[in-house]
Amino acid sequence: MERVAIIGVGQTKYERQKTEDSFADLVYEATTKAMADAEITIEEIDNVVTISNDFWDGRTISSMAVMDAAGAANKNASTVEGDGTFGALYGLMRILSGSYRTTLVVAHSKSSMGSLPIITNSMFDPIYYRSVGLDGISSAGLQARRYMDKYLVTEEDCALVSIKNHHNAKANPYAQLATELTVEDVMSSRALAEPIKLWDASPISDGAAAIILACENRAKKSAKKPAWVKGVGYCADAYYLGDRDLAEMDALSTAAKKAYSMAGITEPFKEIDVVELYDAFSYQELMWMEGLGFCDRGKAAKLVQEGVTQRQGSLAVNPSGGVLSAHPVLTAGLARLAETALQLRGEAEERQVEGAKTALAHGMNGSCGQGHCVWVLSQ
Amino acid sequence: MVQQAESYKVLSGRIKLPYQWTVGATGSKFFTELRDHKKIWGTKCPECKKVFVPPRKTCGTCFVDMGEWVELRPTGRLETFTVVHYHEPALHGMEPPFVYGIIKLDGADTGIAHYIGEVKDLESVKSGSRVEAVFREQREGSILDIKYFRLIG
Amino acid sequence: MSEKQELLVLKSKTTEMPYHWSVGREGAKFLQELRDNKKIFGMRCSKCGKVYVTPRRVCGPCFTPIKEWVELKAEGTLEAFSIVNYKFIDPNTGDIRPVPYTYGYIKLDGADSTLSHVVSITDSSKLRAGMRVKAVFNEERHGSLKDIKHFEPINGK
């Protein structure tokens, strides 16, 4: 694969409700920040990929609303759904195909705008599933229970993830929920869909993120240290929840294997220094760590207990505070990529993982982690 | 809920469109059997031999049409469940706390997502529990013709 | 399967999806002026000089932030129009939208882009592209584009 790198990143602060800004305004903020970061002009951006979702945006062809704000006028632009990692993949392909040199990828999310239960209920097929009324949280409850039953993971194990990530968020100026919690705080928080409680769940967030991808020639001249893309993989499992063993994550393992083989990684736990993954719920961080091959099934909780995944640990997971501390749905994956780029540059400030040379960013699509996207990046 | 800002700052509105979702011949057979005979049918893949409930026209993995219908008993095993503690009237009429489960019917290889009803003690719901379907009196040809599953034995 | 399989269609029960769209600072100022002072403001791009009547933070072609406000007259030219005379569901209400009505693109004096709104008359013989029209404001205004009741022809022009 030809070498491609992230040469600029921009994020807004993630907040519960950004009343003053339309979602196009958020796109403009993230875009201009990424351009400033890369020290690049809009003329030098030769194509744009935006991330939109017509349900979350309350608008058909929602990408139409952000074309001006993304600087896409008179450029080849396209739009991908998902959490931003999939859109970034398309941006990557457009460079690898030899068609473009620099892709701006920008995602926005105003999760505060719509009804989260109704929008997530709309993920379920209208014939067999939707009328039962499942939504993003209750379906996750089904998965959490299955995973915890099968691998004897406890609610306290999950609480440790929540404690770590909300603590990490204190070092991240973009994060929304930064606080010190105890196991007791998490355990006694309001039950949503057992075993998921309020502090096991991510918040509703507004915010945007942008990255600029560049071909090797351009990246070599980059103002900031490029974060090189070493491997990518993505994969989708079966759709109906009842078709899958919800404790397993074959799609994630497949995506990770692909990304690792491209990146030449054989021992992910040893070779990867920092991980930003899509922890929409505390249990998911444990599951995805296992799916990513950092440990055997059911053993992630032990790594968390031992502090291995702390920012100072040997495998820092979500030093940004992760999705648990800010969950702008359509942006959250791209934010993971932006954070890993900052880590590899050594510019993650208070949340910097020392000596981070190789990083992994993870994104997700659909309910209960049906689809996954894995990126491996290095200095 | 979001804060109510002045209308000139935040426009409150809605998207309200009517939908008529086509069930298709395979799903229609499933629903009419449920409605007319209180029977649950699945489809069986001729290649991998998996029995899909709810039924599908095509096996998504083997990518062949599944012509064979298999009648299932209304009993099965609770694969997983969750007790829901919030109220969402836009989505269903259930009062919290109530229980969702994924039920694998005897003889089926896939699960069905549904309510677990008649639960007197929430602690009694366990993964692996035996359950049976309870049908509605008034059935209209939808997945809700099964009122819920209840614990047995 | 029997050859006479009845084919079912499921009608949606939950069709209403509520949204709270942020107008953005610029749009909010526009709507506030409309509501409080019956004034229509445009925004001028400092680079290309274009005056946009739909307020916005950035000029798309120039990719330059727009800061300057320009008060516009509440009258202008009907650039183009179309008499809508077919039935469809209005997604704002879920019901059939009343027709006929005249959908028009109005270029307010001093603006370079158009505003889409309704024109008061539906008689095609009395409408022509290029005719002069003015905004008629509602007495009760709530801070939305509906504070303009409609545009109507300016007599004799």
Add this chain to the structure above:
Amino acid sequence: MGQRVGIVGVGQTHHRSRRKDVNGIELINEAVQRALEETGLTRDDIDAVVIGNMDHFEGINYVDMWSVEGAGAIMKPIMKVTTGGTTGSSVAISAYHHVASGLFDVVLAIGWEKNSESDTTGGIITCSDPIWDRDYYAGAIPSLAVEASAYMKAYGVTEKDAARVSVRDRKNALRNPFAHLRREVTVEEVLSSPMLSYPIKLLDICPRTDGAAAVVFASESVAPKLTRQPAWVNATSVSHSYTYFGDIDYTSISSLEIASKDAYQQAGITDPFRQIDVIELYQPYSFAGLKWIEALGLCEPGEAPQLVWDGVTDLEGELPINPSGGVLSTNCIGATALLRVGEAALQIMGKAGERQVDAKVAVATGFGGCYWSDVMILGKEPR
């Protein structure tokens, strides 16, 4: 540089106003199975899938995830591309980049819509800005009417001229077993059909359709093994400017001018009328069959009616346009632009059956969003 890419197979459903016998997933599966059959591939041979539609037409969120069983994407990479009317061409262009990038060798592009499942105009209205446009916007017809009126006024074009375009496309559809509307119409019928919004009448405008299309893209190392004559992708271009409806100049389809010029340059086309052999135009209404072929540079402004009356764009003419019957005969929106690409590919591959014309270079276009245009050029020779 990336690898060269060719289309090796096309599958589509028999398009209908309402397919009550299949749900959306099953509809998609029909097109996918046909595309696989056509290429002699199995599901295992597909490396990745790209899919698109417009969410609010069926009310299904995360369609890529929902569709996997029908799309053949279980345990495979799948991505959803969404750009409104241009979705089908955006999906095709995305599939091209998937393969050209070198990450994949065989990629399936899927476009679909089940327009019978909701109110199409109501769904389209939700594409307008909720604050600035949605209260009065009435779908695409009024803005197209504006374009048509301005065009008629500028060049003395008549409603009858446009009717001739409808007559051509509906006649061509008779030769396409997959087309939705397969009944010939006369100029008189078009002119006397109900007026929707002057000058657009019922028979000037596209129908709404249930249907799906699946197109297989393959790399240069694989494509020649799968088919005798791949349809090589010679150019792709996109013009998606504009955010607000009020900014658009409805009297010119500048996006198509920009996109086609760009595509011609990539494909080495300097004289489009001579060098292009067949066009599948995303033509949502009859007047576009005149004005937009001028935008494509086939003739001077105002000359299109004569070209059409002279039969030049008929199936037997020098430059056939819409041999498939086009959008006026079939319009399953998310599939519509992909069908243009698929039909253009069938013409290059020599697999267009009764609607086959002699073609070395074919052009497919997409239209949608804020007057956006996409162009893809396919050829017998790779570039």
